[in-house]
Amino acid sequence: MNNLFYIILKKDFKDNLLSNKAWFTISFFLLCLIIFPLAFGSSQYLELNVSISAIWISTLFANLIALDHMYKEDYNDGTLLYYIVNKVPLVIVVYAKCLSHWLFSGLPIILIAPLCSYVFSGYSENNLNLFISLILATPIFTLIGSPIAALMLGSSLRGAALTFITLPFYLPIIIFGVMGTNINNSNINAEFYLLLAILSIGMIFFPMITVKILKSIIN
Amino acid sequence: MLRKLHKYANPNKFSLIIMPIKNVCLYTALPLIAIGLIIGLFFSPPDYQQGETVRIMYIHVSSAWISLFAYVLIFFLSVFYLIWKFPLFVLMAKEIPFVAIIFTLITLITGSLWGKPTWGTYWVWDARLTSFLILLFIYLGLIFIDKAFKYNVNGDLSFSYLSIIGAINIPIIKFSVDWWNTLHQPASVIRASGPSINIEMLIPLMIMSTGVLLLFFYLIFTNIQSAIAEKKILFLSSKD
């Protein structure tokens, strides 16, 4: 069981590193961030609110961009079918996919975001809040995205449709995340508990649905 | 019990069965809506707090109920489809979003027209309003996913799974006024302790919502018949 998980994870890792996908998401994040100071047109520091929202919007879009090829390549070249034929439990595949997606589109952003926030706004008091809420929110983005990425496997138009359908489901997470980031006192606040609750339910619920969807779509 | 329902499973028969129900719906809906409009606009008393603007409630609340109810309907039809794999369910579910999206739009627009005189703004980013806007986008996504799979068998499955995922939003909308302090007033009709609303306003509201609900059913049934006929057309034209 564990062995299989590591094998699939390693395969995903290699795929991500060999194709340029791994660097694509993080560079997309940085590029998206750069737009904000340019669009505001001032050479000064950004306002704190603006820099926070810039970071959240860039995180959202970097996640969505990476979501498109979460299952696409494995579906197209028959790897998923191979897993099913050889009776590999799909739960393991789904969890491995989610983990590798998060490692390449969530973790780098979490590490880099506090630095970006400081560079953009010159303000570092709320960096801990930003860090914690990003740690809680990016796995939820990945988990919500995974069933929807699996749903779109059969359709002909994938990229734009996927973004459009996934975005409404991300909105509550964004709202709680920004509320958690904005609060200035360093106490752990209610939004974090809420995000944690969503994360712990989602960790069971969304992979389960994804497995069902993959099974019914591939058959 | 379930055996007895099997004879309604044939889409052709189903289409014939809903024909009289549909007509009854339409011809009771129109007088009910007319009576509700007249009572609501001219004979119901103004609210002691909100004055005359309370008259917007009769259309705002009734369409809000319809748009929530429509989602619950889609959710249950999708669940039934996934359990029994019976295509008529998803055929019915697929016709709902387009009708429901109009009611959601009505709710949002009349709500903002009500908000201007009472709150002072057309739009606030509070929990109830935002979650209703998300409902609108989920309906759009459902329509979109239906269109994206026009020529693919997986479309039915994708539609029903997406509607199940989207159902998370429904309890959030219902309880958003209780969980967060918002500008939007809490529910005053459907409560555990009975309605707190004045009886003279409750009567036109109930007449209005029954009428709109029947109208909604009429539109859904007509669309279902069209969809069944569309399937028939596809079948007939593929024979050549």
Place this chain on the structure above:
Amino acid sequence: MSELSLIFEMNGYGFFIWSAYGVWFVLLILLFLKVLLRKKEIKRKLEYLIEKNDGFEE
């Protein structure tokens, strides 16, 4: 006349109330028309196809 205008003014809230009802009415009529037009077009297509297939139905 003045009574009628009093009803339409609604203590100065007339604009909001009447525009809300107007939006409601227009959207419902559009929805109704869309549904009925779809039904009519499908009926026309179905009749044409059945005629083409020598009155075959089920």
